[in-house]
Amino acid sequence: MLTKSELLRLRSLREKKHREELGLFVVEGEKVVAELLAAKFPFVELYATEGWEQKRVPAESAPPTLAARTIATSEMERISHFPTPSPVLAVGRIVREPLAPDDLRQGLTLALDRVQDAGNVGTLLRIADWFACDRVVLSPDCADLFHQKVINASMGSFAHVRTHTAELAPLLGSVRAHIPVLGCDLDGDDVHELSRLENAVVVIGSEGRGLSPGVAAQVTRRVSIPKFGRAESLNAAIAAAIVCDNLRRISRAPAS
């Protein structure tokens, strides 16, 4: 049985303020918790209702490095952040890996400039994972990385992708002399015609507002996805996916 203070603590993690205070975040949902366990995500607490352990697909699951504490369904209902609680709730520690500007000079970086929709941020992590981006850097005004909606929308990619939070304008300013900083725009260079770029930063702005002025000023090359019809724009995640697909396609082609 959970004590009252345990209940309150777990419930409090719904709010970013409390997550930051305690340095902890919550993940719920059978599928996403199973995926994160399979990726050996270092959870620090695990709560499950009776029968959850049996439902785990063994092939998908890591060896039980952390035993689940069995709680009653009524308790799960009280600690869950969802209207319909899942049979499992995991608690992870918020870890923020340091980022040196020089790190950006190696590999493909996806930089998110004030992408505030949590579902979009999660989808962008999944895209970064699919295309093996070396890191994702979020501006401090993006949706909180440790919000459940981000983690759920990432479908487990949350555990695969290296993420950092940083002010983008000074960070990009310090590397733009060394590697290309690509920004998506409506009248940039055709993304189909890019040359091979092994090391680059792709900056994705918020839908509707685009790149913030300070970040736009650090872009060294504006790229566009050719439009054939009449839609005004594509959403941020779709634009990011198309740019990454083209960069990876070009980097595989024989050097010309």
Next chain:
Amino acid sequence: MLTKSELLRLRSLREKKHREELGLFVVEGEKVVAELLAAKFPFVELYATEGWEQKRVPAESAPPTLAARTIATSEMERISHFPTPSPVLAVGRIVREPLAPDDLRQGLTLALDRVQDAGNVGTLLRIADWFACDRVVLSPDCADLFHQKVINASMGSFAHVRTHTAELAPLLGSVRAHIPVLGCDLDGDDVHELSRLENAVVVIGSEGRGLSPGVAAQVTRRVSIPKFGRAESLNAAIAAAIVCDNLRRISRAPAS
């Protein structure tokens, strides 16, 4: 002032059953209504609260082919399908254009197989619009095309894209001898290496469940988006966008 029966009728259009009975659907939201008016969408009724007319940006708006009926904010609150009503609500007639199987032999068709999330269907319409797909065919178990969430997520592309609803398996069965029917899959041919296809059907399945078996059986060529990292999958709209971007890129390249 609206009569009680007008209020009830407008409110009833939240439900698909009533939309089908009356052959009408509702669009709300300043931006999307302005976009659809600019695209000369043939609305049949238009309701607005005081001051809306002045806020329309003239350049974006079609000449007023339909006068807005001014109603009180309290009335708008009652007819709106949203918790926070917009200053304008438009009513359109449900029109279903007939589709002959031979129509699919010309141009690029996006076929949606049981895509049930309304936001995804709207996003797919926007992608079809961007890449100038000649038509979108929805299986009957897709999200309802006349659901507000679909129309809002399409960001005005609802008015640009030709849409049809049809059972996909027999439709594709009758054209597969004449044009390629591409289905996205995890172990198909590399989408980067496709040859030029001016006429094709791209079938997009539901996220999670993929293509239904009857539809999968009609696919003539399975295509895959190369994966470089570890994500299990990409979402349906993102996969569709990447396939369309590659098809359009290849169709622009000099014939080899």
